[in-house]
Amino acid sequence: MAVVSTSVGGANVAVQFSGLRKSFPKLDNSSSRSLFLKVESHVRLASTSKGCRAVATMLGSGKFFVGGNWKCNGSKESIGKLVSELNNATLEADVDVVVAPPFVYIDQVKNSLVNSRIQIAAQNCWTGKGGAFTGEISVEQIKDIGAGWVVLGHSERRHIIGEDDQFIGKKAAYALSQDLGVIACIGELLEEREAGRTFEVCFQQLKAYADAVSSWDKIVIAYEPVWAIGTGKVATPEQAQEVHDAVRDWLRKNVSTEVASKTRIIYGGSVNGGNSSELAKQEDIDGFLVGGASLKGVEFAAIVNSVTAKKVAA
Ligand code: PGA
Numbered sequence: 001m002a003v004v005s006t007s008v009g010g011a012n013v014a015v016q017f018s019g020l021r022k023s024f025p026k027l028d029n030s031s032s033r034s035l036f037l038k039v040e041s042h043v044r045l046a047s048t049s050k051g052c053r054a055v056a057t058m059l060g061s062g063k064f065f066v067g068g069n070w071k072c073n074g075s076k077e078s079i080g081k082l083v084s085e086l087n088n089a090t091l092e093a094d095v096d097v098v099v100a101p102p103f104v105y106i107d108q109v110k111n112s113l114v115n116s117r118i119q120i121a122a123q124n125c126w127t128g129k130g131g132a133f134t135g136e137i138s139v140e141q142i143k144d145i146g147a148g149w150v151v152l153g154h155s156e157r158r159h160i161i162g163e164d165d166q167f168i169g170k171k172a173a174y175a176l177s178q179d180l181g182v183i184a185c186i187g188e189l190l191e192e193r194e195a196g197r198t199f200e201v202c203f204q205q206l207k208a209y210a211d212a213v214s215s216w217d218k219i220v221i222a223y224e225p226v227w228a229i230g231t232g233k234v235a236t237p238e239q240a241q242e243v244h245d246a247v248r249d250w251l252r253k254n255v256s257t258e259v260a261s262k263t264r265i266i267y268g269g270s271v272n273g274g275n276s277s278e279l280a281k282q283e284d285i286d287g288f289l290v291g292g293a294s295l296k297g298v299e300f301a302a303i304v305n306s307v308t309a310k311k312v313a314a
Contacts, residue, residue: 058283059248062264064307065220065287067121067183068099068294069151069268078295079105083112085297091117092305095287098149098183099294103137110146121149121183124157127170139178149181151289153205155226159189165205169212172219181218183289184209185268186247190227198225199246206250216255220264221247222289228269230291237282240267244284273299276306 058064074082079101091097100121101109110120122142130138142150152175153168172182186205188198202223213219223243228235235243244265252260267279268289279285287307294300 058286058310059245059261060264060284060286061261062286063094063096064280064310065096065098065264065266066300066304066307067097067149067151067220067222067266067287067289068300069123069154069289069291070099070101070294071123071156071291072102073295074102074105076105076108079108080112082295082297083109086118086300087112087114089115089297089301090305091115091301092307095304095307097304100149100151100183106142106145106147119149120147121151121181122147123151123154125150125152125171125175125180127167128174139175139180143178143180147180149183150175151183151185151222153185153209155185155187155224155229159226165208166212169208172209173212173214176213176215176218179218181220182213183220183222183266185222185224185289187222187224187226187229187269193225193227198243202243202247203250206247207254210255216251216259216263220266220287222266222268223247224268224289226269230270232270234270234272234275234279235267237279237285240279241282241284244282244286248284271303273302276303277309280306280309 070079070082086099096119097117098119098121099109100123103122103124106120106122113120122137124137125142126133126136126138128138130136130140139150150171152171153163157163158168172184175182186202188201192198192201206221209219223240225235225239225243227233244267247265248260248263251263264286265284266287266289267285268291270292271279271288271290272293276288279288288303290300290303293303
Protein backbone atom coordinates (compact mmCIF):
# COMPACT_ATOMS: atom_id res chain seq x y z
CA MET A 1 0.00 0.00 0.00
CA ALA A 2 1.45 3.35 -1.02
CA VAL A 3 1.19 6.33 1.27
CA VAL A 4 1.41 9.74 -0.32
CA SER A 5 1.33 13.06 1.29
CA THR A 6 -0.90 15.70 -0.16
CA SER A 7 -1.31 19.27 0.89
CA VAL A 8 -4.81 20.68 1.17
CA GLY A 9 -5.35 24.19 2.40
CA GLY A 10 -1.84 24.15 3.84
CA ALA A 11 -2.41 20.98 5.91
CA ASN A 12 -0.45 17.84 5.14
CA VAL A 13 -2.65 14.78 5.06
CA ALA A 14 -1.53 11.20 4.53
CA VAL A 15 -3.60 9.45 1.90
CA GLN A 16 -3.18 5.72 1.53
CA PHE A 17 -3.56 3.90 -1.72
CA SER A 18 -4.08 0.19 -1.76
CA GLY A 19 -3.74 -0.05 -5.48
CA LEU A 20 -6.06 2.74 -6.48
CA ARG A 21 -8.38 2.24 -3.59
CA LYS A 22 -8.25 5.20 -1.29
CA SER A 23 -8.51 4.78 2.41
CA PHE A 24 -8.56 7.69 4.72
CA PRO A 25 -7.78 7.91 8.40
CA LYS A 26 -10.87 7.73 10.64
CA LEU A 27 -12.30 11.19 11.15
CA ASP A 28 -14.56 11.97 14.00
CA ASN A 29 -15.31 15.65 14.10
CA SER A 30 -16.84 18.06 11.66
CA SER A 31 -13.69 20.03 10.81
CA SER A 32 -11.94 16.76 10.03
CA ARG A 33 -14.93 15.81 7.95
CA SER A 34 -14.73 18.97 5.87
CA LEU A 35 -11.01 18.37 5.44
CA PHE A 36 -11.85 14.84 4.30
CA LEU A 37 -14.22 16.20 1.68
CA LYS A 38 -11.58 18.60 0.41
CA VAL A 39 -8.95 15.87 0.27
CA GLU A 40 -11.36 13.54 -1.42
CA SER A 41 -12.20 16.06 -4.11
CA HIS A 42 -8.50 16.55 -4.77
CA VAL A 43 -7.91 12.84 -5.04
CA ARG A 44 -10.89 12.20 -7.23
CA LEU A 45 -10.28 14.89 -9.78
CA ALA A 46 -7.06 14.79 -11.72
CA SER A 47 -5.61 17.95 -10.33
CA THR A 48 -2.87 20.20 -11.51
CA SER A 49 -2.87 22.10 -8.25
CA LYS A 50 0.64 22.41 -6.88
CA GLY A 51 -0.08 20.93 -3.48
CA CYS A 52 -1.18 17.56 -4.79
CA ARG A 53 1.76 15.18 -5.30
CA ALA A 54 -0.21 12.17 -6.45
CA VAL A 55 -3.68 11.87 -7.82
CA ALA A 56 -5.77 8.88 -8.76
CA THR A 57 -8.16 9.68 -11.58
CA MET A 58 -10.77 7.29 -10.35
CA LEU A 59 -14.27 7.93 -9.08
CA GLY A 60 -15.18 4.36 -8.23
CA SER A 61 -13.53 2.81 -5.19
CA GLY A 62 -12.90 -0.62 -6.70
CA LYS A 63 -9.68 -2.09 -8.03
CA PHE A 64 -8.87 -1.70 -11.75
CA PHE A 65 -10.22 -4.71 -13.68
CA VAL A 66 -9.15 -5.99 -17.08
CA GLY A 67 -10.83 -8.93 -18.79
CA GLY A 68 -9.74 -10.69 -21.96
CA ASN A 69 -12.65 -12.12 -23.93
CA TRP A 70 -11.20 -14.71 -26.28
CA LYS A 71 -14.62 -15.40 -27.81
CA CYS A 72 -14.82 -18.40 -30.16
CA ASN A 73 -11.14 -18.20 -31.10
CA GLY A 74 -8.12 -20.42 -30.72
CA SER A 75 -6.86 -23.97 -30.90
CA LYS A 76 -4.91 -26.06 -28.38
CA GLU A 77 -1.77 -24.81 -30.03
CA SER A 78 -2.55 -21.08 -30.28
CA ILE A 79 -3.97 -21.02 -26.77
CA GLY A 80 -0.83 -22.74 -25.47
CA LYS A 81 1.23 -19.94 -27.03
CA LEU A 82 -1.03 -17.23 -25.63
CA VAL A 83 -0.84 -18.69 -22.12
CA SER A 84 2.94 -18.84 -22.28
CA GLU A 85 3.00 -15.15 -23.27
CA LEU A 86 0.78 -14.38 -20.30
CA ASN A 87 3.00 -16.44 -18.02
CA ASN A 88 5.99 -14.38 -19.10
CA ALA A 89 4.24 -11.02 -18.82
CA THR A 90 4.91 -8.54 -16.04
CA LEU A 91 1.58 -7.29 -14.77
CA GLU A 92 0.99 -4.32 -12.48
CA ALA A 93 0.01 -5.51 -9.02
CA ASP A 94 -3.17 -3.57 -8.42
CA VAL A 95 -5.34 -4.96 -11.19
CA ASP A 96 -7.83 -7.82 -11.26
CA VAL A 97 -6.95 -9.74 -14.42
CA VAL A 98 -9.40 -12.26 -15.89
CA VAL A 99 -9.31 -14.20 -19.16
CA ALA A 100 -12.31 -15.87 -20.76
CA PRO A 101 -11.27 -18.78 -23.01
CA PRO A 102 -13.80 -20.89 -24.92
CA PHE A 103 -15.28 -23.51 -22.54
CA VAL A 104 -13.39 -26.40 -24.10
CA TYR A 105 -10.02 -24.81 -23.37
CA ILE A 106 -10.68 -23.63 -19.80
CA ASP A 107 -9.08 -26.74 -18.33
CA GLN A 108 -6.00 -26.37 -20.52
CA VAL A 109 -5.65 -22.70 -19.57
CA LYS A 110 -6.20 -23.40 -15.89
CA ASN A 111 -3.55 -26.12 -15.91
CA SER A 112 -0.94 -24.19 -17.86
CA LEU A 113 -1.30 -20.72 -16.33
CA VAL A 114 1.46 -20.37 -13.80
CA ASN A 115 0.72 -16.70 -13.34
CA SER A 116 -1.62 -17.02 -10.36
CA ARG A 117 -2.64 -13.39 -10.77
CA ILE A 118 -4.82 -14.34 -13.71
CA GLN A 119 -8.34 -15.58 -13.02
CA ILE A 120 -10.62 -17.37 -15.44
CA ALA A 121 -14.10 -16.55 -16.70
CA ALA A 122 -16.54 -18.56 -18.76
CA GLN A 123 -18.20 -16.81 -21.69
CA ASN A 124 -21.73 -17.96 -20.86
CA CYS A 125 -23.71 -20.11 -18.43
CA TRP A 126 -27.11 -21.74 -18.06
CA THR A 127 -29.92 -20.05 -16.10
CA GLY A 128 -30.01 -22.61 -13.28
CA LYS A 129 -28.78 -25.97 -12.11
CA GLY A 130 -27.59 -28.41 -14.77
CA GLY A 131 -29.68 -31.31 -16.10
CA ALA A 132 -31.44 -32.06 -19.37
CA PHE A 133 -30.31 -28.91 -21.22
CA THR A 134 -28.39 -30.13 -24.24
CA GLY A 135 -25.45 -27.97 -25.17
CA GLU A 136 -25.54 -25.83 -22.05
CA ILE A 137 -22.91 -25.48 -19.33
CA SER A 138 -23.99 -24.98 -15.72
CA VAL A 139 -22.60 -22.56 -13.17
CA GLU A 140 -21.68 -25.55 -11.00
CA GLN A 141 -19.59 -27.00 -13.83
CA ILE A 142 -17.90 -23.66 -14.44
CA LYS A 143 -16.95 -23.47 -10.78
CA ASP A 144 -15.92 -27.11 -10.73
CA ILE A 145 -13.40 -26.49 -13.49
CA GLY A 146 -11.87 -23.59 -11.58
CA ALA A 147 -13.36 -20.48 -13.17
CA GLY A 148 -14.48 -17.65 -10.89
CA TRP A 149 -16.34 -15.43 -13.34
CA VAL A 150 -18.79 -15.49 -16.21
CA VAL A 151 -19.36 -12.95 -18.99
CA LEU A 152 -23.09 -12.30 -19.48
CA GLY A 153 -25.16 -10.05 -21.71
CA HIS A 154 -22.43 -9.69 -24.32
CA SER A 155 -23.73 -8.00 -27.47
CA GLU A 156 -22.89 -11.04 -29.58
CA ARG A 157 -25.18 -13.13 -27.41
CA ARG A 158 -27.87 -10.44 -27.40
CA HIS A 159 -27.81 -9.61 -31.10
CA ILE A 160 -26.54 -12.78 -32.83
CA ILE A 161 -27.90 -15.49 -30.53
CA GLY A 162 -31.01 -13.51 -29.50
CA GLU A 163 -30.77 -13.46 -25.70
CA ASP A 164 -33.06 -10.90 -24.10
CA ASP A 165 -32.77 -8.84 -20.92
CA GLN A 166 -34.85 -11.18 -18.77
CA PHE A 167 -32.97 -14.31 -19.84
CA ILE A 168 -29.65 -12.58 -19.13
CA GLY A 169 -30.94 -11.32 -15.77
CA LYS A 170 -31.91 -14.87 -14.83
CA LYS A 171 -28.43 -16.15 -15.64
CA ALA A 172 -26.83 -13.35 -13.66
CA ALA A 173 -29.02 -14.04 -10.63
CA TYR A 174 -28.24 -17.75 -10.66
CA ALA A 175 -24.50 -17.26 -11.19
CA LEU A 176 -24.35 -14.80 -8.29
CA SER A 177 -26.42 -17.08 -6.07
CA GLN A 178 -23.66 -19.69 -6.55
CA ASP A 179 -20.94 -17.13 -5.84
CA LEU A 180 -19.69 -16.83 -9.43
CA GLY A 181 -18.63 -13.28 -10.35
CA VAL A 182 -20.52 -11.71 -13.26
CA ILE A 183 -19.11 -9.42 -15.93
CA ALA A 184 -22.42 -7.87 -16.92
CA CYS A 185 -22.31 -6.32 -20.38
CA ILE A 186 -24.48 -3.50 -21.64
CA GLY A 187 -24.29 -1.27 -24.69
CA GLU A 188 -26.18 0.38 -27.51
CA LEU A 189 -26.30 -0.29 -31.25
CA LEU A 190 -25.11 2.39 -33.65
CA GLU A 191 -28.66 3.26 -34.71
CA GLU A 192 -29.66 3.60 -31.06
CA ARG A 193 -26.77 6.01 -30.45
CA GLU A 194 -27.64 7.98 -33.57
CA ALA A 195 -31.24 8.21 -32.42
CA GLY A 196 -30.07 9.67 -29.10
CA ARG A 197 -31.15 6.55 -27.19
CA THR A 198 -27.81 5.48 -25.69
CA PHE A 199 -28.72 6.15 -22.05
CA GLU A 200 -32.23 4.76 -22.43
CA VAL A 201 -30.90 1.46 -23.86
CA CYS A 202 -28.11 1.13 -21.30
CA PHE A 203 -30.44 1.93 -18.40
CA GLN A 204 -32.99 -0.62 -19.58
CA GLN A 205 -30.29 -3.31 -19.72
CA LEU A 206 -29.02 -2.24 -16.29
CA LYS A 207 -32.51 -2.38 -14.86
CA ALA A 208 -32.89 -5.97 -16.04
CA TYR A 209 -29.83 -6.91 -14.00
CA ALA A 210 -30.98 -4.83 -11.04
CA ASP A 211 -34.44 -6.41 -11.08
CA ALA A 212 -32.94 -9.91 -11.06
CA VAL A 213 -30.01 -9.75 -8.65
CA SER A 214 -30.02 -9.33 -4.90
CA SER A 215 -26.40 -8.26 -4.48
CA TRP A 216 -23.95 -6.24 -6.55
CA ASP A 217 -20.90 -7.44 -4.63
CA LYS A 218 -19.59 -9.65 -7.44
CA ILE A 219 -20.77 -7.72 -10.48
CA VAL A 220 -18.51 -5.78 -12.82
CA ILE A 221 -20.40 -3.75 -15.43
CA ALA A 222 -18.90 -3.72 -18.93
CA TYR A 223 -20.10 -0.86 -21.10
CA GLU A 224 -19.52 -2.02 -24.65
CA PRO A 225 -21.05 0.12 -27.40
CA VAL A 226 -21.93 -2.43 -30.07
CA TRP A 227 -20.63 -0.18 -32.86
CA ALA A 228 -17.18 -0.27 -31.26
CA ILE A 229 -16.90 -4.04 -30.82
CA GLY A 230 -14.51 -5.67 -33.23
CA THR A 231 -14.73 -2.70 -35.59
CA GLY A 232 -11.54 -0.85 -34.75
CA LYS A 233 -13.78 2.15 -34.07
CA VAL A 234 -13.12 2.81 -30.39
CA ALA A 235 -15.31 5.22 -28.42
CA THR A 236 -13.46 8.42 -27.63
CA PRO A 237 -12.44 8.74 -23.97
CA GLU A 238 -15.12 11.45 -23.64
CA GLN A 239 -17.85 9.29 -25.17
CA ALA A 240 -16.98 6.40 -22.88
CA GLN A 241 -16.68 8.62 -19.80
CA GLU A 242 -20.07 10.18 -20.49
CA VAL A 243 -21.81 6.80 -20.43
CA HIS A 244 -19.78 5.46 -17.48
CA ASP A 245 -20.70 8.55 -15.49
CA ALA A 246 -24.37 8.07 -16.40
CA VAL A 247 -24.21 4.40 -15.41
CA ARG A 248 -22.69 5.28 -12.03
CA ASP A 249 -25.35 7.91 -11.54
CA TRP A 250 -28.06 5.38 -12.42
CA LEU A 251 -26.65 2.98 -9.82
CA ARG A 252 -26.60 5.78 -7.26
CA LYS A 253 -30.24 6.66 -7.88
CA ASN A 254 -31.62 3.17 -8.41
CA VAL A 255 -29.48 0.90 -6.24
CA SER A 256 -27.38 2.76 -3.67
CA THR A 257 -24.55 5.22 -3.25
CA GLU A 258 -22.35 2.44 -1.94
CA VAL A 259 -22.95 0.20 -4.96
CA ALA A 260 -22.38 3.17 -7.29
CA SER A 261 -19.03 3.81 -5.69
CA LYS A 262 -17.73 0.27 -5.44
CA THR A 263 -19.00 -1.31 -8.67
CA ARG A 264 -16.34 -1.40 -11.36
CA ILE A 265 -17.54 0.01 -14.70
CA ILE A 266 -15.20 -1.18 -17.42
CA TYR A 267 -15.14 -0.20 -21.09
CA GLY A 268 -15.04 -2.58 -24.06
CA GLY A 269 -14.93 -2.04 -27.80
CA SER A 270 -11.71 -1.96 -29.85
CA VAL A 271 -9.47 -1.37 -26.84
CA ASN A 272 -5.84 -1.94 -27.71
CA GLY A 273 -2.33 -1.25 -26.45
CA GLY A 274 -2.33 2.13 -28.16
CA ASN A 275 -5.59 3.59 -26.83
CA SER A 276 -5.96 2.06 -23.37
CA SER A 277 -3.94 4.67 -21.46
CA GLU A 278 -6.00 7.61 -22.71
CA LEU A 279 -9.22 5.75 -21.89
CA ALA A 280 -7.90 4.73 -18.47
CA LYS A 281 -7.37 8.37 -17.54
CA GLN A 282 -11.12 8.93 -17.47
CA GLU A 283 -12.40 9.02 -13.90
CA ASP A 284 -15.24 6.56 -14.35
CA ILE A 285 -13.36 4.00 -16.43
CA ASP A 286 -12.35 1.29 -13.98
CA GLY A 287 -10.79 -1.08 -16.50
CA PHE A 288 -11.49 -2.84 -19.77
CA LEU A 289 -13.08 -5.82 -21.45
CA VAL A 290 -10.84 -6.63 -24.39
CA GLY A 291 -11.63 -8.85 -27.35
CA GLY A 292 -9.22 -8.99 -30.31
CA ALA A 293 -6.25 -7.46 -28.50
CA SER A 294 -6.55 -10.01 -25.68
CA LEU A 295 -5.42 -12.71 -28.11
CA LYS A 296 -1.94 -11.21 -28.06
CA GLY A 297 -0.30 -11.71 -24.68
CA VAL A 298 2.12 -8.79 -24.86
CA GLU A 299 -0.55 -6.34 -25.96
CA PHE A 300 -3.03 -7.60 -23.35
CA ALA A 301 -0.36 -7.07 -20.68
CA ALA A 302 0.14 -3.50 -21.92
CA ILE A 303 -3.61 -2.90 -21.52
CA VAL A 304 -3.54 -4.33 -17.99
CA ASN A 305 -0.60 -2.06 -17.21
CA SER A 306 -2.42 1.03 -18.47
CA VAL A 307 -3.60 1.23 -14.87
CA THR A 308 -0.50 3.37 -14.39
CA ALA A 309 -2.22 6.10 -16.42
CA LYS A 310 -4.65 6.39 -13.51
CA LYS A 311 -1.88 7.72 -11.31
CA VAL A 312 -1.01 11.20 -12.33
CA ALA A 313 2.04 12.76 -10.79
CA ALA A 314 1.49 16.48 -10.41
P1 PGA B 1 -13.04 -6.04 -29.24
O1 PGA B 1 -14.16 -6.84 -28.44
O2 PGA B 1 -12.01 -5.59 -28.23
O3 PGA B 1 -12.50 -7.01 -30.23
O4 PGA B 1 -13.73 -4.87 -29.87
C1 PGA B 1 -14.57 -6.44 -27.17
C2 PGA B 1 -15.61 -7.39 -26.62
O5 PGA B 1 -16.42 -7.90 -27.41
O6 PGA B 1 -15.64 -7.67 -25.42
